[in-house]
Amino acid sequence: MKSDENFADSLYEAALVPELWTQTCEKLAAEAQADCASIFTVDTYGNHRFVTTPNVAEAYAKFAASPHAQNNTRALRALERSPFVFARDIDVLTEKEFREDQLAPLFLHPNGIEWEAGCVFQEPSGHMIAIILMHAKGRGHFTDEQLAKLNLLKPDLARAAYMASQLGFREARSMADALSMVGVPAAVIGDTGRSIAMNNQMEALSPRIRTGAGDKIVLEAPGASALLDDAIRRYKAQAVPTVQSLPIASRDGEPALILHLLPVRRAARDIFSRSMAILAVTTVGEVGPPDMRVLCGLFDLTPAEARVARGIALAQTPETVAANLGISIQTARSHLKRIMQKTGTTRQAELVLLLSGLSVPGDGGKNP
Template identity: 70%
Template sequence: MNAEGTLADRLYEAALVPELWTETCERIALEAGSSTASIFTVDGSGNHRYVTTPNIAEAFAQFVQSDTRLDNVRPLRAMQRSPFSFVRVTDLLSAEEFANDAIQRDIIEPHGMQWEAGWAFQEPTGHVIVITLMRAKGLTHFSDEQLARLDLLKPDLARAAYMSSRLAFNEARSMTETLSMLGLPAAVIGDAGRAIAMNPEMETLSPRIRTGAGDRLILEGAGANALLEEAIAHYKAQASPAVQSLPMAGRAGAPPLILHLLPVRRAARDIFSRSMAVLAVTQVGQVGPPDMRVLCGLFDLTPAEARVARGIAMAQTPEMIAASLGISLETARSHLKKIMLKTGTTRQAELVLLLSGLNAPSFSGGRPEP
């Protein structure tokens, strides 16, 4: 790691100190060979919040105040056609659509930009988070190599953007204020691996999530507890844990939970002194097969693994999945083993219980819900 820290460090720093997002967006653009980088969220009412590089800030201000934001088909198309990777806008719109696109014509091009690529994902509460980058007029379009580099950043981008979106990209002045602003059950894990603060929402989840001897966090279920302990051990060693979204299957009418671990980096330690990580909990419970976009965003599953996971959630056997996907039984079983490792489950029945709660609410685009 260099003296300035890795880009992942900067992402997690900005997640908890949102005033640093402008600089972090510039680092993302530099890493991607892009002219701009922006992150925005869209809720069910069509409200947009965003952070961006300064050179496109005026365009974004115009966009979020105009009716064109309500007819933006990019996020929905990206989630449908490319849920696992960054994609060029020209691969989402037909040639005719691109030529007549109001956002391209009235906002992007007048501000000196020409090419756009991005990735959109939906978190379980239904909000859509979009990461979008642009290249200036006169430059070539985003190459496959550039998109591949961006795909490597997806897990860190997703978690940092999700946490910051819960804070509405506003700066908190204290640990207590941050936990309050999140609006999610949350706890702060100290350098020694102990829970040093938690909000009332987290306390209501006891006994599923509770503190034990020495203020150690204890999760219901051996698999989830082992994953949390492993992640904390990695943080203590200053390493990135293999799993940062930890699943807890539903129990006795209680919905599944997803625990998001966010490392406290750099300037974030000014607010979270002596802290190692923030743990936030998303409650899910939509009935039906899991949404591929949610699977990808939460557990970093590959496209092939996500397809197998969806089959498992629909009560298909590995044999049935292999036949429907046109893969060998050995390959299906190999994917299943990796899925269980990433989700912290030990039995197929446990995996089914977890995945059955990951069907995200519908998202029709920017138009407010009726």
């Protein structure tokens, strides 16, 4: 009993300190007399996160990146045929399914693993959580006594997982509120790409920035909205977005806005985190030509593109910009095309409205 109590303490500690999940998997394997233990979550988009004992970490990484992760017969059958109860793979798969299953020959056997037992359940948010134990080749399958032991641990495992998940939502609210305290409108975007927390300053920017159906963030400017959707897609795919600062031009006396999409960096072991990125908003200056450093930093413009953008912001034609910079009109137009792509604008007049006033506060636009 003392061992069970100590393990339960470790579970609830990991729910509060995500860095402890790997250590907790090692303790779970020891409690179950297994060779390895893993916990993985799958969101409603099929994205996998996992934490595991180090001896199978590489195998899990390959599995999560493979097409087989989107069609995991073992997890699906466990959810259908043995929900919330630990069971062996041979208990939830038919003989045909077990024979045709690709996980064993591709990921388990090459890593010295032969038998698997696990528990799969869904939390209220729709995320699937799986707790998996494995035996090495030559050890035989999990016994009924070992399964009974695991099912005694199951309530604490489930509560700790649910607690960690709920803390992820609370943390998102805290991040938005913290930015509110320094006057920054902000929304926290969850791992589904939808808003899970938005502070009062951000809500006050509606309808220029608002949430639509299913808490999807909607921008009034179509070009910026398309850039935001693309950036979120890239974040979900764990890739770096092409554009991470998104412009909304001034309108009806309202100042121009720049939306900054910032990734939430955390240990991969924090598999229950729900926050993927923060969308923060700053207001641009009202007068003066754009600052070169601001242009390059916000929109990832090259120095050559930034020089062209600065000329356009001063209402110069592409021909004038080319002459002033000593480049061909074709080069100036090529730069202009890329600038408009990076800023989400479709017309030169819209680009001028956006760029005017992007100067460093206190600089007066004098920085060359």
